[in-house]
Structures are given as structure tokens and as C-alpha cells.
Amino acid sequence: MTPAKSSAARxxxxxxxxxxxxxxxxxxxxxxxxxxxxGAPGFDPPDTDAGAAGASAFDALxxxxxxxxxxxxxxxxxxxxxxxxPLDRLAHVPAVPxxxxxxxxxxxxxxxxxxxxxxxSGTTGGSGRHxxxxxxxxxxxxxxxxxxxxxxxxxxxxxxxxxxxxxxEPERRSSLGYMIGRFMRELGERxxxxxxxxxxxxxxxxxxxxxxxxxxxxxxxxxxxxxxxxLLLATAFALVWLLDALAGARLPLPPGSVVMLTxxxxxxxxxxxxxxxxxxxxxxxxxQPRNLIGEYGMTELSSQLYDVGxxxxxxxxxxxxxxxxxxxxxxxPISLEPVAPGQVGLACFTDLxxxxxxxxxxxxxxxxxxxxxxxxxxxxxxxxxxxxSLAIEALARAEPSGGEGASP
Amino acid sequence: xxxxxxARQRIERLLAALERxxxxxxxxxxxxxxxxxxxxxxxxxxxxxxxxxCLERAPSHAELTALIGGVAxxxxxxxxxPGSVFVAAHRALALGLAAAPRVFVKPSRRDPALIEAxxxxxxxxxxxxxxxxxxxxxxxxxxxxxxxxxxxxxxxxAGSVLHAHGTGFGVAIVELDAAATDLxxxxxxxxxxxxxxxxxxxxxxxxxxxLPxxxxxxxxxxxxxxxxxxxxxxxxxxxxxxxxxxxxDAAALAFAEQLAAALAEREGSLPxxxxxxxERAEITWYRQxxxxxxxxxxxxxxxxxxxxxxxxxxxxxxxxxxxxxxxxSGRHLEVLAxxxxxxxxxxxxxxxxxAGCSSARVESLITPWLGSVRVTRVGQMQRPPFxxxxxxxxxxxxxxxxx
Numbered sequence: 001m002t003p004a005k006s007s008a009a010r011x012x013x014x015x016x017x018x019x020x021x022x023x024x025x026x027x028x029x030x031x032x033x034x035x036x037x038x039g040a041p042g043f044d045p046p047d048t049d050a051g052a053a054g055a056s057a058f059d060a061l062x063x064x065x066x067x068x069x070x071x072x073x074x075x076x077x078x079x080x081x082x083x084x085x086p087l088d089r090l091a092h093v094p095a096v097p098x099x100x101x102x103x104x105x106x107x108x109x110x111x112x113x114x115x116x117x118x119x120x121s122g123t124t125g126g127s128g129r130h131x132x133x134x135x136x137x138x139x140x141x142x143x144x145x146x147x148x149x150x151x152x153x154x155x156x157x158x159x160x161x162x163x164x165x166x167x168x169e170p171e172r173r174s175s176l177g178y179m180i181g182r183f184m185r186e187l188g189e190r191x192x193x194x195x196x197x198x199x200x201x202x203x204x205x206x207x208x209x210x211x212x213x214x215x216x217x218x219x220x221x222x223x224x225x226x227x228x229x230x231l232l233l234a235t236a237f238a239l240v241w242l243l244d245a246l247a248g249a250r251l252p253l254p255p256g257s258v259v260m261l262t263x264x265x266x267x268x269x270x271x272x273x274x275x276x277x278x279x280x281x282x283x284x285x286x287x288q289p290r291n292l293i294g295e296y297g298m299t300e301l302s303s304q305l306y307d308v309g310x311x312x313x314x315x316x317x318x319x320x321x322x323x324x325x326x327x328x329x330x331x332x333p334i335s336l337e338p339v340a341p342g343q344v345g346l347a348c349f350t351d352l353x354x355x356x357x358x359x360x361x362x363x364x365x366x367x368x369x370x371x372x373x374x375x376x377x378x379x380x381x382x383x384x385x386x387x388x389s390l391a392i393e394a395l396a397r398a399e400p401s402g403g404e405g406a407s408p
Numbered sequence: 409x410x411x412x413x414x415a416r417q418r419i420e421r422l423l424a425a426l427e428r429x430x431x432x433x434x435x436x437x438x439x440x441x442x443x444x445x446x447x448x449x450x451x452x453x454x455x456x457x458x459x460x461x462c463l464e465r466a467p468s469h470a471e472l473t474a475l476i477g478g479v480a481x482x483x484x485x486x487x488x489x490p491g492s493v494f495v496a497a498h499r500a501l502a503l504g505l506a507a508a509p510r511v512f513v514k515p516s517r518r519d520p521a522l523i524e525a526x527x528x529x530x531x532x533x534x535x536x537x538x539x540x541x542x543x544x545x546x547x548x549x550x551x552x553x554x555x556x557x558x559x560x561x562x563x564x565x566a567g568s569v570l571h572a573h574g575t576g577f578g579v580a581i582v583e584l585d586a587a588a589t590d591l592x593x594x595x596x597x598x599x600x601x602x603x604x605x606x607x608x609x610x611x612x613x614x615x616x617x618x619l620p621x622x623x624x625x626x627x628x629x630x631x632x633x634x635x636x637x638x639x640x641x642x643x644x645x646x647x648x649x650x651x652x653x654x655x656x657d658a659a660a661l662a663f664a665e666q667l668a669a670a671l672a673e674r675e676g677s678l679p680x681x682x683x684x685x686x687e688r689a690e691i692t693w694y695r696q697x698x699x700x701x702x703x704x705x706x707x708x709x710x711x712x713x714x715x716x717x718x719x720x721x722x723x724x725x726x727x728x729x730x731x732x733x734x735x736x737s738g739r740h741l742e743v744l745a746x747x748x749x750x751x752x753x754x755x756x757x758x759x760x761x762x763a764g765c766s767s768a769r770v771e772s773l774i775t776p777w778l779g780s781v782r783v784t785r786v787g788q789m790q791r792p793p794f795x796x797x798x799x800x801x802x803x804x805x806x807x808x809x810x811x
Contacts, residue, residue: 078699096700103733
């Protein structure tokens with residue numbers, strides 16, 4: 001890219017970032033409607049007219065981002081040419097397969113402008129990177145949607161934010177680690193002892209593949225002393241480690257505490273039924289089921305989805321809610337066209353926050369749309385295994401993970 | 409009677425049974441072909457072609473000796489057949505018969521036609537079973553994906569011996585400019601211990617001078633690779649999925665175009681068969697990836713993608729084959745432009761079951777790097793000698809299961 005073109009790209013990108021952040025602020029303003037499941041804590045009921053206007057604004061912004069990416073990313077331009085359709089409507093914008101992040105650089109800017117490169121879990125040996133020219137949009141949007149999903153409409157109250165994750169690393173390789181760090185900064189913003197420090201020991205409670213149970217107990221005692229609830233951020237597998245470490249004992253969190261659970265057991269020798277895990281966590285940590293909240297994120301995205309709490313009776317599957325700047329469309333795995341309502345398809349994400357990478361990301365996760373969100377149904381058979389749990393654990397243990405390759 | 413002689417007699421019975429099933433015009437033959445049309449998903453010409461060219465009906469004495477000599481003896485053998493390549497049942501059964509007087513075969517649910525036909529011709533030779541029940545000391549020959557094999561490994565009893573043939577693929581290796589690849593020519597000279605050649609590369613120049621002009625040569629190579637790909641619609645573990653194209657990016661692209669044309673042309677006489685929904689979904693996914701990460705050229709029903717040398721080197725260097733998206737069956741190939749052959753071969757080596765070479769000198773060069781893996785000329789990848797398993801990556805002694 002020539003310096004002049006690079007400069008033009010940067011100006012265009014900055015403009016788009018600003019528009020995305022403005023879109024998000026408007027969509028999350030207290031008076032704004034949100035299309036979310038009924039009864040979801042902290043969510044307002046939808047409003048049809050305003051929802052339609054939002055959808056139109058979403059499409060317009062998405063198309064501008066797609067055109068920007070086609071202009072400044074030759075790989076995406078090639079994909080567009082392969083599909084042969086003009087970028088005149090959102091349905092014509094081709095989705096970049098998640099594996100592309102492993103096979104090529106997915107960015108509309110040069111490598112010299114990277115401020116972060118989050119690494120995908122690469123559970124089959126090959127890992128990819130999601131490169132960012134700026135993290136401003138990511139940081140603002142993950143916190144604003146995380147606050148809404150995890151803390152609801154309560155006034156910004158301090159939480160003691162703790163993570164069952166390895167310490168934040170300055171190389172910024174883990175998107176989940178980065179997000180957790182932002183949550184600590186923005187949702188806790190309080191020191192456990194002394195001045196606030198995101199790297200403060202006692203916040204990151206996994207090291208060398210072990211849960212720091214004493215550290216968690218200290219954190220809980222500290223929160224109780226200050227009358228604060230705990231926001232415990234963890235992968236599913238880390239929570240299993242926690243239960244193992246507790247060995248049947250209880251460690252009740254202060255009232256109003258919230259546990260954010262992400263990832264599953266993909267590619268694990270050990271797997272735990274998610275319902276059993278939820279029940280065990282509610283019992284061991286004393287959290288209300290509605291405060292055990294699932295998060296779904298991918299390194300290839302800049303936005304996250306949350307469910308509306310654990311259904312202790314197991315009657316309904318978790319419905320994950322997108323933020324207003326993210327749209328999930330189930331698509332047919334062969335034609336890549338949207339499936340009929342209620343049908344299962346591959347999750348195709350349109351993420352406005354992916355300004356400098358890939359607006360639309362196609363995954364091999366199967367989903368079905370339900371009112372207000374999507375139900376996750378596992379991986380397309382034969383697809384490569386991936387996952388945040390694995391990324392975090394790989395960092396914790398600093399060891400490569402294995403997996404399967406092609407079929408003979 | 410010695411165990412070796414008995415093994416030979418069992419395999420000769422198998423070959424006789426095969427011949428009886430394939431007598432042109434007989435009812436058994438007609439029934440088998442009709443059934444294969446239903447079970448294999450191949451097009452009728454695809455079935456006919458495989459029967460004629462890929463089924464080892466008359467192995468040489470030396471090949472049989474090698475096959476029998478390469479298998480350890482056991483009281484009982486169990487064979488779990490793959491469903492991807494119908495002729496594989498023949499060789500797999502031969503290996504079981506070479507190992508043991510009592511052989512139990514679990515056919516593929518998807519494609520049991522050939523093994524059932526063989527059983528009809530000689531019902532006493534082996535037993536068809538729904539599930540295998542091996543005991544300590546038995547040998548188990550299993551073909552399938554790594555996931556299937558791993559699952560089997562967990563179930564086998566201690567003391568049984570597993571001969572696992574898991575995930576793998578074929579690779580074609582092409583010198584794009586035979587005269588210009590002096591680097592590898594020097595390596596070849598070293599490999600042969602030729603001090604004079606090492607000094608001035610004269611041997612390499614002489615070898616290059618024997619080759620026809622590149623355009624003709626490469627067109628012929630492309631047609632040969634297309635033959636290897638079209639066979640079994642690329643479902644077999646010998647089928648090439650990658651082409652390591654030794655030369656410049658532009659030359660690799662030009663060769664990919666030749667390859668795409670050759671694949672389209674071959675499809676005229678050997679049409680693609682049916683693809684199931686999961687295969688079609690894999691193809692869609694692959695094409696999206698390939699169009700994004702490189703160039704994707706239509707090639708009849710399939711496609712050829714091309715990766716520039718910088719991208720290929722990064723992927724091969726970081727993660728080997730797992731850093732790449734393995735092209736799906738249904739006649740898809742990925743051409744990787746490479747400047748140096750050895751690192752690419754070493755990166756892919758764990759998954760290579762067969763290497764097809766564009767020239768004898770490439771064949772000589774890479775054979776030492778690949779150990780016991782089958783190395784042959786392009787166009788011959790689907791016709792390995794009947795001298796042992798097609799996939800020779802594992803130990804011929806197998807793996808003793810311990811608990």
C-alpha cells in the first residue's frame with residue numbers, strides 16, 4: 001500500500017470507527033429500544049418502528065464498511081470478485097470464513113499499523129490472528145455490552161472483578177484476556193489493595209494450569225468487607241478446575257455476584273455436561289441461576305453475545321443475545337444463503353465493530369434463531385475444533401493443543 | 409506347511425475369488441458393477457475405470473513375497489474396512505490373510521459391495537462380522553480417520569496389535585522449470601554422492617537437457633495429476649490434495665491453469681459422481697477460504713487454488729499441513745509455489761501417504777526424506793504395487809495395545 005493510500009485508508013477507517021461507536025452509543029442509550037428476549041434482566045422490550053430504523057442504519061453502515069474493506073484489502077476484494085455480486089446490499093457482501101484468519105492476513109491496513117493481534121485458539125495446530133489498527137472501538141463496545149448483559153440497568157456500581165484466567169499479558173494475544181482486562185478496568189475500577197492495577201496479583205486466579213483457590217477466597221473476603229458483589233469471569237473449563245479444587249466445599253460469593261462463563265469443552269479429553277456444571281456452580285458459589293451468564297465470543301469478532309442466565313430447570317436452551325451492532329444469520333452450509341426461520345444453519349456474523357478486518361465472518365458453528373437471539377448447537381460435523389477455553393488454557397499451560405486433520 | 413506358504417495360498421485363493429467375481433459377462437460381475445454404482449457414489453465410468461486400472465488382479469511373485477514378508481503372523485486378524493475407496497477392501501483383506509489363518513472383516517456400512525462379492529466367491533476364506541471382537545495376540549488392521557482410529561485404540565484389549573491407517577493424503581511434486589532448479593539439483597548430486605556434480609552441477613544440467621520443452625512436459629504432468637485426482641473422486645488417502653510447485657509464483661499460477669484445464673478435460677471422460685451434503689458443505693467452505701487466501705480457478709466440477717510462495721512458506725513453516733486448509737474430495741487441488749522442496753516435504757511429512765513426482769530426479773531426491781512412504785511418478789499414485797499396505801507410515805509390526 002502506498003503512503004498516500006495508507007493515509008486515506010486510515011482516515012476512512014477512523015471515520016467508520018467513529019460511526020460504529022456512535023451507532024452503538026445511540027442503540028444503548030437508556031431511551032433506545034433493543035430487540036432482546038422477554039424477561040431478560042436489564043433489557044428493554046423491542047420497539048418495531050425504531051427497530052426497523054436501526055436495521056436500516058445498520059445495513060447502511062455495514063455496506064460502507066464492506067466497501068472500505070474491498071477497497072483496502074485485496075484478499076477480500078478477491079472474495080468479492082469470486083462471488084461476482086456488487087456490494088449494493090448487505091446480502092451481497094461475502095462472508096469471510098473464520099479459517100481465513102489462519103490462512104492469510106485479514107486486515108485493511110498494513111502490519112506496521114497493528115496495535116494488537118489476537119491469536120485464535122488453533123486447536124488443530126494452526127492458529128490464526130485477528131489484527132487491530134485500533135482497539136478503541138473494541139474496548140468501548142465490549143465494555144458497554146458486557147456491562148448491560150452482566151450488570152443490567154443497575155447504576156454503575158463497583159464490582160470486585162476477578163478472573164479465572166492467566167494474568168493479562170502485554171502482548172495482547174488473547175482477545176478474551178484483553179476483554180477481561182477491560183472489564184476489570186471499567187466495571188471494577190477499584191483496587192483490591194492500593195491503587196488500581198489491571199495486573200494486580202489476586203485478580204488473575206489461574207497460573208500453571210491451577211486455580212489459585214486461596215486468592216479467590218481472599219478476593220471474596222475483600223469484596224464482602226467492602227459490601228461489593230463479585231464479578232467472576234471464567235472459562236467453563238476453569239470453572240471445572242475450580243469445582244475440582246473446592247472438592248465439594250462451598251465458597252459463597254457475596255449477594256448479587258455474577259459469574260460469566262465462556263467456552264465449552266471442545267477438543268477436551270474431559271467433558272462436563274453444561275447443565276450439571278451450572279447446577280454445581282450455583283450450589284458451590286451460591287449465585288442465583290440468573291446471575292450465571294454465558295458469554296459467546298470469537299477471536300475473529302470484535303463483539304460478544306450473552307445469554308440471559310442459567311435455566312436451572314433445564315427447560316429451555318440458552319438464547320444468546322447479540323448487541324445491536326452485531327447480527328447473526330444462520331446460513332445453509334452449501335449455498336451460504338440464509339436458512340428459513342427456525343432452521344439450523346452455520347452462524348454468519350455481521351459485526352460492525354470489525355471495521356479493519358472482516359465485516360462478515362462465517363463460522364462452522366451451528367445456530368438457530370429464536371426470539372431475541374440465537375441458540376448455539378455445536379460444531380458442523382467434521383469442522384476443526386476451536387474455542388476460547390482452549391486458548392486460555394493453552395496460554396495457562398503454554399503448551400500446544402492437538403486435534404484432528406483431514407479425513408482420508 | 410510353513411506359515412509363509414499357507415499365507416501365500418490364502419492370498420492366492422483371494423486372487424482367484426476376485427477373478428471369478430470379475431469374469432466379464434458373468435452374473436457375478438454384472439451384479440458387482442451394478443451394486444458398486446449404487447454404493448460408491450462414483451459415476452459409472454468411475455467405477456469401470458477403477459475396476460480396470462486400480463484393482464490389483466495379477467500381482468507379481470515378488471510383490472506377493474514382499475506383502476507376506478512385511479506382515480507379522482498372528483492367530484487371528486481383524487480388518488475394519490474404509491468406505492472411501494472400494495478397491496481398498498481387496499488389499500486390506502490380503503494383509504489380514506497374510507497375517508492369520510482366521511480373518512474377521514467388518515465391512516464399511518456405506519460400501520460393502522466388493523468384500524461381500526469376494527465372500528460369496530469363497531465363503532470359507534474369511535468371516536464377515538458386524539463388530540470385531542479381538543483378543544490379546546490378535547492383529548487388527550484399521551482404516552479410517554484419526555478420530556475413528558483413536559476411538560478404536562481406546563477400545564482394543566491389552567495385548568492386541570493395531571495396524572492403524574489414519575488421516576493422510578497424497579502430494580504431487582512438480583519442477584516448474586527443470587533447468588532452473590539448480591538448488592535442488594545440487595542437493596540431488598549430494599544425495600547421490602557425486603562429488604563432481606556437487607562441484608559444478610553438470611549432472612543436473614545434463615538431466616535437464618534430457619527433458620522435453622517445459623510447456624509440453626508440464627501439460628503432460630498436469631494430465632497425469634488430473635488422472636490421480638479424478639480416480640475415486642479424490643476420496644482415497646493416496647489422492648493428491650496438494651501440489652508442491654517448485655518455482656516462481658507466476659510459473660505456479662501458469663501450471664495451476666494447466667492443471668485446471670486438465671481436470672476439466674479428464675472430467676469429460678471420467679465424470680464426477682455424487683457428493684453427499686457434508687462433502688458439498690466442505691467444498692463450499694474450502695472454496696471460500698481458497699478464494700480469500702489465494703487464487704481459485706474453476707476446474708470442471710472441482711477447483712484449483714494457488715498459493716504464492718511467501719504465503720505457502722509461512723503456513724508450512726508455522727504449522728505444517730495443519731496450517732493449511734486441506735482441499736476436500738470432489739477434485740480440488742491446492743498448488744503451493746515453493747522455492748525449496750525439503751522444508752515443504754518435512755512440514756507435510758506426517759500426513760503424506762503418497763508422493764507423485766514430475767520427474768525421476770525429483771523422485772530420487774525426495775525418497776530419502778520420506779522413509780517408507782510410497783514415492784512414484786505422477787499418474788501412478790493410485791496404482792501402488794501390491795506389496796504391502798498403501799499407507800506405509802506406520803510400523804509394519806503394528807502397535808501393541810497396553811493398558
